Amino acid sequence: MAKFIFITGGVVSSVGKGIVAASLGKILKGRGISVSIQKLDPYLNVDPGTMSPYQHGEVFVTKDGMETDLDLGHYERFIDTDLTSASCVTTGQVVSSVLQKERKGDFLGGTIQLIPHITNEIQQKIREAAEKSDAQVMVVEVGGTVGDIEGLPFLEAIRQMRKEGDTLYVHVTLLPYLSTTGELKTKPTQHSVNELRRIGIQPDIVALRSDFPVSSEVKEKVALFANVDSKAVIPLLTTPTIYEVPLTLEKEGVGDFIAQKLDLPPNEANLGYWRDMVERMKAPKPKVHIAIVGKYTELHDAYISLKEALKHAALCHNLEADIIWGSSDDLLGESNILDCVQGIVVPGGFGTRGVEGMILAARYAREKDVPYLGICLGMQAMVIEYGRKILKTEEVNSTEFSPHTPYPVVSLLEEQKGVKNKGGTMRLGSYPCRLVKGTRAFEAYGSEMTYERHRHRFEFNNDFRFLFEKEGLIMSGLSPDGELTEIVELRDHPFMVGTQFHPEFRSRPASPHPLFMSFIHKAKNTPCKVESDAYISGQR
Ligand code: GLN
Secondary structure, three states: OOEEEEEEEOOOOOOOHHHHHHHHHHHHHHOOOOEEEEEEEOOOOOOHHHOOHHHHOOOEEOOOOOEEOOHHHHHHHHHOOOOOHHHEEEHHHHHHHHHHHHHHOOOOOOOOOHHHHHHHHHHHHHHHHHHHHOOOEEEEEEOOOOOOOOOHHHHHHHHHHHHHOOEEEEEEEEOOEEOOOOEEOOHHHHHHHHHHHHHOOOOOEEEEEEOOOOOHHHHHHHHHHHOOOHHHEEEEEOOOOHHHHHHHHHHOOHHHHHHHHOOOOOOOOOOHHHHHHHHHHHOOOOEEEEEEEEOOOOOHHHHHHHHHHHHHHHHHOOOEEEEEEEEOOHHHOOOOHHHHOOEEEEOOOOOOOOHHHHHHHHHHHHHOOOOEEEEOHHHHHHHHHHHHHHHOOOOEEEOOOOOOOOEEEEEEOHHHOOOOOOOOOOEEEEEEEEEOOOOHHHHHHOOOEEEEEEEEOEEEOHHHHHHHHHOOEEEEEEOOOOOOEEEEEEOOOOOEEEEOOOHHHHOEOOEOOHHHHHHHHHHHOOOOOOOOOOOOHHHO
């Protein structure tokens, strides 16, 4: 029977609950305890796959093909474990399974109510996730902020679980700083803990996110009002890198406190590698300047796994990834940011806006020999650009953007024809990819087979395969039956590689993704065309 740690948040959203959940997972794993993490999201969408990145940031894809909250990416990167669809639960899923049961007649004669039917379903999903992962400790993060109406059924469900056995409740809040008096204020935390207690949850640990050091007086005050042990009031100072948070928690004694409360073995946390890694991350290093040319670049969270994958690979080369955000809309204008970078990444995306800018970025990379990594839509942009060059017409396109193009070099996957519903119907999750010997992709992976995560409806159109290969675009990764093109690369270019899958979802700080490693390796040896920070300083 698993033990449960529940994480709630108070005062403001984006306080860092996801990182706290991931970090607790990390320190427990460091003590030799098996851990899994689950996110409960109080919105009515079944999953975030149908939401705009502006609403929700990145959509992270699990290997079993669920479109999930970006926090799952943090969890996987911190605990270095592949999670499954059981780790992402939304109100939409809970309500829909209760209603399906009602129609089947499972509750015949009963009135279906928030309590107990919805709350029981939530608890069942928590227990299922624990059973499926077989973890000793299940960390469960409740999305949203205490006080939101939407979150109440989840809070009620986790409250009821206290009586069942080993549970621990962590409340993460913010201490705002008032510059006029130079003080960190605890009142919002007090109110938030009161709100939690009104629902019936007494936190065991209160973590105080703060941009300034938290004095022992402030800690004592929170301990008094929140009715917790003063060693269970944990200051969470904003750190230069999120990967430092497990070390902060361990230093503050959280690991020992949890081990004692949940009756876990009192092992020493083995975080040696992680500690060295954080030291290396914080040490000054030469930079490698990489442009991300996408359509949601104003919101960096839309590309969070990509950003992390670039950082992981750069660190392995003892470099710091200096990311320059280039809106693919602006590239059509006067901007010259690409002159100032050593590598270009064009990430995934949907819909027509911004695509011509991505194609322009691919053209720039090809003509000027700048290393290029195209991911999903970025691979398709690379194919369209090359098609326009060899067929000598701007009419070459994907049927996603030009349904009647005479040259559909990218077209709908066969299995997608006839698919009407939008939610959860793409080609999703992990599929095998066979790597072709003698290619850059093969060299990067150093093996013949890999498994990568997908999220797309369109693909390279095989009608053009012969022509493209003849003209120097190599299909270097294929589905095992040879039918689907998974990786393309340009023969006469230092590094121009496009992947139909999303390699960024598999990059971990201790094991950067091989394609990112090769890309950074090429980029670091590529000089910027213009050695000036002037264009790009505002784009970081
Ligand atoms: N819109 C493209 C497709 O559906 C690319 C998807 C993506 O970049 N994830 O195939």
